[in-house]
Amino acid sequence: MQNYNQLVNDLAPKKFGLFGKIWLGLLIVVLMASFYAYYQQLKDGLVITDLRDYALWGIYISNFVFFVAISLVGSLVSAILTLSKVPWATPLTRIAEIIAIAAIVMAGLTIIIDMGAPQRLLNIFIYGRLQSPIIWDVIVISTYLFISLLLLYFPLIPDMAILQKYYKNKSPKLSKWYGKLSLNWRGSDKQKHILHSSIRTLSILIIPVAFGIHTVTSWLFATTYRPGWDSTNFGPYFIAGAFVAGAGGVATIMYILRRSLKLKNYITDLHFDKMGKLMVLLCLIYLYFNVNEYLIPAYKNTHEEAEHLKGMFTGHFSVKFWLVIFGSLVLPVILMVFKRFRKPLPVFIMGVIVVVGAWWKRYLIVTPTLLHPFLPIQDVPESWHTYHPTILEWTITAGTLAAALLIITLLVRYLPVIPIHEIAEENNIEETELNEKA
Amino acid sequence: MKSFKYSKILIALFGMFLLSSATHKVQAQKKNKARLTVKYKKHMNGDALFEIKAGARVDRKNVAVSGIELTVSNVTDDGSNKIGSTVTDHMGQTVFVIENFGSMQKDKEGVYNFKIQFNGNDEFKKVSKSISVMDANLLASVEEIDEVNYLKAVLTDATTNEPITGESVSLQVDRLFKPLTIGESFYTTDADGVVMAPIANDIPGIDGNLTFMAVIDSDDYHKVISSIDAKIGVPIVENSTFDERTLWSPRDKTPILMLIFLNLLIFGIWSILIYLTYNLIKIAKS
Numbered sequence: 001m002q003n004y005n006q007l008v009n010d011l012a013p014k015k016f017g018l019f020g021k022i023w024l025g026l027l028i029v030v031l032m033a034s035f036y037a038y039y040q041q042l043k044d045g046l047v048i049t050d051l052r053d054y055a056l057w058g059i060y061i062s063n064f065v066f067f068v069a070i071s072l073v074g075s076l077v078s079a080i081l082t083l084s085k086v087p088w089a090t091p092l093t094r095i096a097e098i099i100a101i102a103a104i105v106m107a108g109l110t111i112i113i114d115m116g117a118p119q120r121l122l123n124i125f126i127y128g129r130l131q132s133p134i135i136w137d138v139i140v141i142s143t144y145l146f147i148s149l150l151l152l153y154f155p156l157i158p159d160m161a162i163l164q165k166y167y168k169n170k171s172p173k174l175s176k177w178y179g180k181l182s183l184n185w186r187g188s189d190k191q192k193h194i195l196h197s198s199i200r201t202l203s204i205l206i207i208p209v210a211f212g213i214h215t216v217t218s219w220l221f222a223t224t225y226r227p228g229w230d231s232t233n234f235g236p237y238f239i240a241g242a243f244v245a246g247a248g249g250v251a252t253i254m255y256i257l258r259r260s261l262k263l264k265n266y267i268t269d270l271h272f273d274k275m276g277k278l279m280v281l282l283c284l285i286y287l288y289f290n291v292n293e294y295l296i297p298a299y300k301n302t303h304e305e306a307e308h309l310k311g312m313f314t315g316h317f318s319v320k321f322w323l324v325i326f327g328s329l330v331l332p333v334i335l336m337v338f339k340r341f342r343k344p345l346p347v348f349i350m351g352v353i354v355v356v357g358a359w360w361k362r363y364l365i366v367t368p369t370l371l372h373p374f375l376p377i378q379d380v381p382e383s384w385h386t387y388h389p390t391i392l393e394w395t396i397t398a399g400t401l402a403a404a405l406l407i408i409t410l411l412v413r414y415l416p417v418i419p420i421h422e423i424a425e426e427n428n429i430e431e432t433e434l435n436e437k438a
Numbered sequence: 439m440k441s442f443k444y445s446k447i448l449i450a451l452f453g454m455f456l457l458s459s460a461t462h463k464v465q466a467q468k469k470n471k472a473r474l475t476v477k478y479k480k481h482m483n484g485d486a487l488f489e490i491k492a493g494a495r496v497d498r499k500n501v502a503v504s505g506i507e508l509t510v511s512n513v514t515d516d517g518s519n520k521i522g523s524t525v526t527d528h529m530g531q532t533v534f535v536i537e538n539f540g541s542m543q544k545d546k547e548g549v550y551n552f553k554i555q556f557n558g559n560d561e562f563k564k565v566s567k568s569i570s571v572m573d574a575n576l577l578a579s580v581e582e583i584d585e586v587n588y589l590k591a592v593l594t595d596a597t598t599n600e601p602i603t604g605e606s607v608s609l610q611v612d613r614l615f616k617p618l619t620i621g622e623s624f625y626t627t628d629a630d631g632v633v634m635a636p637i638a639n640d641i642p643g644i645d646g647n648l649t650f651m652a653v654i655d656s657d658d659y660h661k662v663i664s665s666i667d668a669k670i671g672v673p674i675v676e677n678s679t680f681d682e683r684t685l686w687s688p689r690d691k692t693p694i695l696m697l698i699f700l701n702l703l704i705f706g707i708w709s710i711l712i713y714l715t716y717n718l719i720k721i722a723k724s
Binding site: 128136146183191 | 696697700704708714715723724
């Protein structure tokens, strides 16, 4: 590995290039469009969507479940792989934490969007019951967000001190901010001890909370007696799916960052190879749970379950269903078993496919079930039996996705995406005075 | 010659126009035929009444005729006396209660004749329906014989006070949605106009109260219902969890164990998080 000067120079945050500025502009345009659509929703209510008595949860809730799923990556990489002392995980921890924070922030906001009038949030505190999974979800999401913020910040403290020095002359204003955020880090034994014990505690704590957030989110469905959701297996099914989505998210973002920030020496082919293998394993586990979720109801074949499954297998949702199952779960497994498909570009493509598939998978969990209830709703217009999201609904949803990407983009702009201090420690690179010319 | 031909065509066209206007007017005036369905019902413990339903076949569809006024008359050998009127609701239905049934006039054969008439309006033609009723009295009672409770009903002719024999009577006990039949579907009155059936001793009721009914539904007497309350049921023990702490109760009735466990979990995790946040201050100060 190179010397300390080069390391810091490589990993310090950089200003956006042309591509970065275009990307930022694109995200802002999408966000502006979604603000307009959301204004329409605030003005006229949820009537601007196609949400009705049947499909009372639509793409907003699918999107919420997707964000919750993606956020699990924080615990997967930062906690599980780090605690397991997986040596190649270090460069990916911060990327995973950044994705987790962006996803969990947007998950919370998406729920508020789904409420229609945002002031309804107060009803949770006024009328909420501790017996309700909705309250558990609110509590566990807030807790997970706080843990994720701490887990992002603690390992950043030594890096902030490094960046304070690095930007001292280059950008005094930025240096001042990094200095404040470095909390007078000098690398003393006491500081190191507090830092490491805190990170270790957080890494352990985030695992049950992360499992909690996904299990509780699954219980929002499983505790509602409906075809397709009436399962005791929903907790692990959601966790397995979240791991797939999160791993796909990391594979996608790490490729983009590697290319745009020129990090080939830090995010190597080995990382893509390992992430490829990890995705194969996670997809297989998730496929196993999918077989459970579809085979057993199909075997029992009660009238309502049969209607629901018919819609999935051969009916209205069949194209999406088989594309998700074969395109985003079976295909990645078949391809990434071979080494040639675990190279950066194929893993990136697989990552994108897995993430897109993960979004549609949540749509398939939420919508078809709502359209086939055990007890049909009487005297409703025929159009309420189907669900076709409106343009405004899609625009708002696109806005939340753009907002998540914007959070990631801004964090990448101002934070080192690869932990400088940890990489230096792992590679025994001695911290020296930074060379201005480096 | 040519001008003659044109004038003929013009006259023919004008004639066709007039004819079509007239046809249109006739079509506009065409009225639909309403149908009346009338059922007589006598509650021994209440009123005698008519359940009336007005419907029509419009554009090959059965529709309810709502908001029409119906006149009810008592038809006698000498003519008819109007006893009141009623208006159909949005379902085309109405109930007309015969006030003071005793003042109604019978014909020579002791039969009460009634006529329900609709005088027509812009949409529907005039229509009427007649119904003849023989008045019967039905008396239900609960009797205990050899420690077994029996539901007994006696059917007599209201005019002659003679027992009515060979008439079918259904014995029932009132339930929330639909009466429950006691014994056979129906019993036939004997020479004394009596029917009787044993009552099961395990019928639940609020505080043990049960409402029994004897019902006849015949062509001559129409529907006659007699009911009687008796405290011979099994008292219902209310199994309500309203005041208990359950998973489905309001927020102030959260189960204690859940309250303790979840709060311990929340405070436990957040205590660690607050401690870790304090660690940030310790790092800054050390």
